[in-house]
Amino acid sequence: MADVYRRPPVGSKVITPHQRTDSDPQQVHVSLAGKDHIQVTWVTNDKHVPSVVDYGTRPGEYAASATGVHTSYRYLFYKSGKIHHVKIGPLSPKTVYYYRCGGQGQEFSFTTPPSSYPIEFVVAGDLGQTEWTKSTLSQVSKSDYDVFLLPGDLSYADTTQPLWDSFGRLVEPYASQRPWMVTQGNHEVESIPILHPRGFKAYNARWPMPYGESGSTSNLYYSFDVVGAHIIMLGSYAKFDAKSDQYKWLQADLAKVDRSVTPWLIVLLHAPWYNTNVAHKGEGEAMRKALEEVLYKARVDIVFAGHVHAYERFTRIYDNKADPCGPIYITIGDGGNREGLAREFEKLKDPSLSVFRESSFGHGRLKIINETHAHWSWHRNDDEFSKQADEILIENLAAARTCNADNTVPDEAQSKFTNDEL
Numbered sequence: 001m002a003d004v005y006r007r008p009p010v011g012s013k014v015i016t017p018h019q020r021t022d023s024d025p026q027q028v029h030v031s032l033a034g035k036d037h038i039q040v041t042w043v044t045n046d047k048h049v050p051s052v053v054d055y056g057t058r059p060g061e062y063a064a065s066a067t068g069v070h071t072s073y074r075y076l077f078y079k080s081g082k083i084h085h086v087k088i089g090p091l092s093p094k095t096v097y098y099y100r101c102g103g104q105g106q107e108f109s110f111t112t113p114p115s116s117y118p119i120e121f122v123v124a125g126d127l128g129q130t131e132w133t134k135s136t137l138s139q140v141s142k143s144d145y146d147v148f149l150l151p152g153d154l155s156y157a158d159t160t161q162p163l164w165d166s167f168g169r170l171v172e173p174y175a176s177q178r179p180w181m182v183t184q185g186n187h188e189v190e191s192i193p194i195l196h197p198r199g200f201k202a203y204n205a206r207w208p209m210p211y212g213e214s215g216s217t218s219n220l221y222y223s224f225d226v227v228g229a230h231i232i233m234l235g236s237y238a239k240f241d242a243k244s245d246q247y248k249w250l251q252a253d254l255a256k257v258d259r260s261v262t263p264w265l266i267v268l269l270h271a272p273w274y275n276t277n278v279a280h281k282g283e284g285e286a287m288r289k290a291l292e293e294v295l296y297k298a299r300v301d302i303v304f305a306g307h308v309h310a311y312e313r314f315t316r317i318y319d320n321k322a323d324p325c326g327p328i329y330i331t332i333g334d335g336g337n338r339e340g341l342a343r344e345f346e347k348l349k350d351p352s353l354s355v356f357r358e359s360s361f362g363h364g365r366l367k368i369i370n371e372t373h374a375h376w377s378w379h380r381n382d383d384e385f386s387k388q389a390d391e392i393l394i395e396n397l398a399a400a401r402t403c404n405a406d407n408t409v410p411d412e413a414q415s416k417f418t419n420d421e422l
Helices: 131-141 161-175 199-206 244-256 285-297
Strands: 026-032 039-046 052-056 063-069 069-071 083-089 098-102 107-109 119-123 146-150 181-185 223-227 229-233 264-268 302-305 311-318 328-332 354-358 362-368 373-382 385-395
Touching: 039 098, 052 083, 052 119, 052 199, 083 098, 131 161, 131 362, 131 373, 146 302, 161 181, 161 199, 161 373, 181 229, 199 354, 229 244, 311 373, 311 385, 328 362, 354 385
Parallel strands: 119 146, 146 181, 229 264, 264 302, 302 328
Antiparallel strands: 026 039, 039 083, 052 063, 052 098, 069 083, 098 107, 119 362, 223 229, 311 328, 311 354, 362 373, 373 385
């Protein structure tokens, strides 16, 4: 468990101002958009800027160009800028691309994910925009990674729309350089009866994910493949019962998974199904009852959640009992939010289920080493420094012969790993 450590107070809010011209791109971020493609999203206050991205593999030299679409939205008295979305590619793996948005302004760059193992994901939920958010992102950037996964609660705008703009500017230095894949949390709902009853207006306009490519009809749930991993982003705040579109989509999506191609099966959602913290106790229970069996039968390896502002790692579980064929559940809602840490954990009824838990800000890293093994580590923001406080070597369930009756990995995929791969 944790060593002696002074728990930090709530971080002060950070507002990131707009310091460029109205026609210059701001809030630039990139996301995976199907095989070999990246979507570039940015905002301009000038409505006449074209939705065009010029890009290439040399600084200042743009051998290719792509045109996309744009949108905007109104929320009460707020009107957004012009929000541009441009899909570029096909792109080469593990390559630095330099790009320019709207035909002008500064040059940005991103690195595409590799085409083979290893691949490393950063996982951090409940970011917000505080001094602790800045600390988390700073620690993340000190070590390279390939894709950022965010299980909900991005800006904490909570209907104050300019905070979405501030958040976009805060994360731009990071989200413009590596793909960010997100799902929604409760702070993204922002519904108002009669005026905005459907919710997610800002989230859907600003952070569209590649849901169409996975056969989903909603930006609130989707899936994507990257280097041997099939990653499913579920919507805790979309309908999930057996008659719902999300439930039907999930079953269809899992039916298409080929564990010989993507042996790793990973799920992200916002409200945790397993939680020993007093905060948000039981809020994911209805979704667990509706979907847990579906994930269990599919032999999902890991389920990441946010919502609770603390870190907790469980053993493999199914139906509230330890089960070697169930997923490992990890709560990582500790990115930096404005509400502070969830400090109070319950006394454990079964100490074998919750393996590690701590109320601190931080982030996690999942390095998939090969077809059979991955290394998970959690890094606490120890003041201005990052300290690895928890780690585990994970064997996926497709490789576990006692669990893979319906999802077999060929014998040749049962590869070994070396210390150099960790």
